[in-house]
Amino acid sequence: xxxxxxxxxxxxxxxxxxxxxGCRSGATVVGLSAVRRAKGLALVFASSGLAERTxxxxxxxxxxxxxxxxxxxMEVLTQGFGREDAHVIGVxxxxxxxxxxxxxxxxxx
Numbered sequence: 054x055x056x057x058x059x060x061x062x063x064x065x066x067x068x069x070x071x072x073x074x075g076c077r078s079g080a081t082v083v084g085l086s087a088v089r090r091a092k093g094l095a096l097v098f099a100s101s102g103l104a105e106r107t108x109x110x111x112x113x114x115x116x117x118x119x120x121x122x123x124x125x126x127m128e129v130l131t132q133g134f135g136r137e138d139a140h141v142i143g144v145x146x147x148x149x150x151x152x153x154x155x156x157x158x159x160x161x162x
Contacts, residue, residue, distance in 0.1 A: 059112055062098065062122040064129040065160065071153055072098075072142060073133030080149040083136055088143040094119045095150030100127040100140040111141070120154065 075081040082091045085107065099111050101123045111121050124130060131139045144150045 059099065059108060059121055059123040061101070062124050062157065063160070064098075064124055064126055065156075066129070066133075068153065068156060069130050069133035071133075071149065071156065072130055072144070075144060075149045076134035076136075078149070080145050080147055081134075082143040082145070083131075083134075083139045083141075085141045088141050091143050091145070093146045094143045095146040096144040096153055097121045098124050098127070098130055098142045098144075101125050102127070103140055122157075 072081060076083065082088055082094075085103075088094065088097060088111070094114065095118075097111055097114055097119055099108060099121065103111075108123065115121055127140060128137045130142065131137050144153060
């Protein structure tokens with residue numbers, strides 16, 4: 054998905070709550086630097102306010118099987134774990150990631 058636009062995601066309170074659980078359990082990484090260093094990511098949520106070059110960089114993670122979503126209202130996602138300043142969230146492979154994918158699929162028409 055190199056030059057194509059990332060799929061957009063409308064964040065929900067339930068998605069935020071699940072990410073909050075993931076933050077407490079260690080199943081998420083928060084921040085661009087942490088996502089860049091992380092191995093085994095299943096999902097990445099990126100603020101639509103990021104620079105185009107950064108969004109393209111994150112889109113390249115899809116080559117390795119990571120699902121990457123662009124989020125308009127990132128603060129809705131981050132309020133579940135008190136990091137309203139975060140612009141990128143990564144979710145490691147595992148049960149939380151599978152639950153989040155299921156939730157996203159249920160919300161997508």
